[in-house]
Amino acid sequence: MIKQVIARTMRQADAALWLGVSVRQVKRLARAVRGEGTAGVISRRRGVPSNRSIESGRRAHFLDLVRQHYADFGPTLAAEHLAERHGFTHSVETLRGWMSTAGLWKPKRVRQRRIHSPRERRSALGELIQIDGSPHAWFEGRAPKCCLIAFIDDATGTLMSARFYPVESTAAYLDSLHRYVSAHGRPLALYSDRHSIFTKHDPEDPTPTQFERAVGQLNIESILAYSPQAKGRVERLFQTLQDRLVKALRLQGISSIEQANAWLAGYVPRHNARFAKAALSDTDAHRALEQTPEQLRCICAHHYERTLSKTLTCQFKGQLLVVLSEPMNPRYALRNQRALVVHHLDGQIQLWCKGELLPLKAFERHQHLALSRQADDKTVNTRVDDAARRETQRLRNLVSGIEREKGQLKVQVGFASWPVSHTSLAHKKSVQKNPKGTSLTG
Numbered sequence: 442m443i444k445q446v447i448a449r450t451m452r453q454a455d456a457a458l459w460l461g462v463s464v465r466q467v468k469r470l471a472r473a474v475r476g477e478g479t480a481g482v483i484s485r486r487r488g489v490p491s492n493r494s495i496e497s498g499r500r501a502h503f504l505d506l507v508r509q510h511y512a513d514f515g516p517t518l519a520a521e522h523l524a525e526r527h528g529f530t531h532s533v534e535t536l537r538g539w540m541s542t543a544g545l546w547k548p549k550r551v552r553q554r555r556i557h558s559p560r561e562r563r564s565a566l567g568e569l570i571q572i573d574g575s576p577h578a579w580f581e582g583r584a585p586k587c588c589l590i591a592f593i594d595d596a597t598g599t600l601m602s603a604r605f606y607p608v609e610s611t612a613a614y615l616d617s618l619h620r621y622v623s624a625h626g627r628p629l630a631l632y633s634d635r636h637s638i639f640t641k642h643d644p645e646d647p648t649p650t651q652f653e654r655a656v657g658q659l660n661i662e663s664i665l666a667y668s669p670q671a672k673g674r675v676e677r678l679f680q681t682l683q684d685r686l687v688k689a690l691r692l693q694g695i696s697s698i699e700q701a702n703a704w705l706a707g708y709v710p711r712h713n714a715r716f717a718k719a720a721l722s723d724t725d726a727h728r729a730l731e732q733t734p735e736q737l738r739c740i741c742a743h744h745y746e747r748t749l750s751k752t753l754t755c756q757f758k759g760q761l762l763v764v765l766s767e768p769m770n771p772r773y774a775l776r777n778q779r780a781l782v783v784h785h786l787d788g789q790i791q792l793w794c795k796g797e798l799l800p801l802k803a804f805e806r807h808q809h810l811a812l813s814r815q816a817d818d819k820t821v822n823t824r825v826d827d828a829a830r831r832e833t834q835r836l837r838n839l840v841s842g843i844e845r846e847k848g849q850l851k852v853q854v855g856f857a858s859w860p861v862s863h864t865s866l867a868h869k870k871s872v873q874k875n876p877k878g879t880s881l882t883g
Contacts, residue, residue: 443470443482495531503529503536504543510692516540518685522692560671562596567625567726569595569664571632571675572617574609576822577683583696585826589682590617593675595632596720599713600678601625603705605698608823611638611651611743616786618655619741623734626727630662632672640665651743658740659732681716739791743784749794751776756806757784762792765800775799 442459445451446467453471457464473481506527511519516537523529523536540546563569574590588609592602602621606613633639638652640663649657656663666672689708695701730737747755753764753775762782766772775794783791792799 443467443474446471447475495535500539503527504539504545507536507540507545511688512545514688515684516546518688562721564596564721565724565726566594566596566599566720567628569630569632570601570621570628571595571672572614573634573672573675573679574606574613575679575683576609577679577687579605579687579690579701580696581687581691584698586823587698588613589679589686590614591675591678591682592617592621593678595674596722597717598674598678599717600709603682603709605701605705607698609638612786614638614652615655615741615743618652618659619737619786622659622730622737622741626729627659627661629726629728630664631656632664632666634669634672635665635667639663654744655740659737660728685712738785739783742786745782745784747780747782749775749778749780755780755782755792757782757790757803759806760790761804761806762790763802763804764792765802 442451442456446453446456453464453467457467460467470482475481503523506523507514507519511522514522517533519540520529520531520533520536529536537546541548571593572591574588576586576588578586579589580587585607588606590602590604590606590609590613591600593600602617602624604617604620606616635642638650640653641648641650653663669676686708690701690704693704695704732740745757747757747762749755749764753766753772755762764772764775778794780799781793783793785791790801790803792801
């Protein structure tokens with residue numbers, strides 16, 4: 442096309458239009474072809490390093506850091522930690538290219554996903570809170586598996602509450618609910634799955650679960666999801682945390698639930714600064730708590746109904762609860778009355794009857810009944826793991842006891858045999874030197 446311009450069989454404007462360049466560029470190309478031939482159209486920058494290229498030493502330095510500290514990190518997360526700790530100032534895509542070339546990162550193939558009808562976010566903070574737990578090896582073998590229970594706002598994606606527990610249980614959710622309401626107030630609704638912690642599957646059973654009762658007493662709407670995709674906000678949150686939080690715990694050297702819960706107070710704000718979004722409305726839909734802190738503590742506990750006997754006693758988890766009364770006021774009116782046993786999360790037991798807190802004394806009767814033998818799909822693995830650890834510890838104690846007894850037996854045998862031979866040898870020598878039997882020291 443440039444040769445046609447030189448031969449004057451095509452106008453420069455038409456060539457510029459076809460090539461997508463300016464007329465001035467066509468003129469430059471025509472001059473270059475006249476002087477250098479076909480090679481004149483090749484850019485002189487070809488094969489020359491870019492003026493904006495990064496020094497190979499700097500590139501090797503950051504790749505060494507990735508190999509040493511962030512070998513299993515993705516490019517995005519590795520770039521964040523490199524920028525925070527090592528002064529990395531380049532883009533994520535630059536690091537992604539470096540890691541791909543060095544074999545530290547393999548791009549994931551795009552998979553065709555099942556399409557679910559989207560649901561618009563709620564408009565205000567506190568209208569809908571999605572809750573769930575994620576049992577996972579959060580400490581990567583440095584400690585046993587545990588469960589992270591999280592509350593995330595639907596409108597903003599803000600991680601409102603996160604806390605580690607040994608197992609996903611009713612007590613763990615009640616404790617999380619108590620902490621959430623104390624810190625933020627009461628949301629309009631909670632969105633959860635259909636696990637037996639949140640609902641009963643028998644439609645004929647009108648008794649709510651412990652968590653349902655607590656939520657109802659706080660006037661919070663409980664909504665159940667029919668699929669994991671329906672509460673995708675909290676599901677995607679755990680996908681992110683199982684990548685980022687696990688690595689952050691590793692870098693901090695945290696290996697216990699207590700350390701992790703204390704450290705989460707500083708991690709959650711950084712997470713929200715990275716992932717939270719602004720709500721459509723500036724309104725905060727959280728409502729103030731109508732109960733006192735002690736009433737909230739009582740609500741977020743386990744409740745059980747019992748009937749007081751003629752002696753004003755009742756059974757509870759292997760204990761005999763005795764109502765204390767004064768001799769001049771025996772409280773006979775409480776006989777055969779329905780009472781409410783409130784078992785607090787810290788182990789305290791209270792007994793209520795007709796709105797009155799009764800003084801009581803607990804007597805241990807059947808200690809084996811204190812621990813529940815029931816387990817669901819979320820707790821059965823933990824129960825089996827605990828039994829395995831107890832059996833392993835029992836066998837270790839047995840082996841160490843046997844080895845200790847063997848060692849003591851060897852010491853006793855050696856102590857009993859050694860003095861006899863030593864004494865006999867010393868006596869023979871003394872007799873040889875002192876035939877009259879006189880004392881060596883005398």
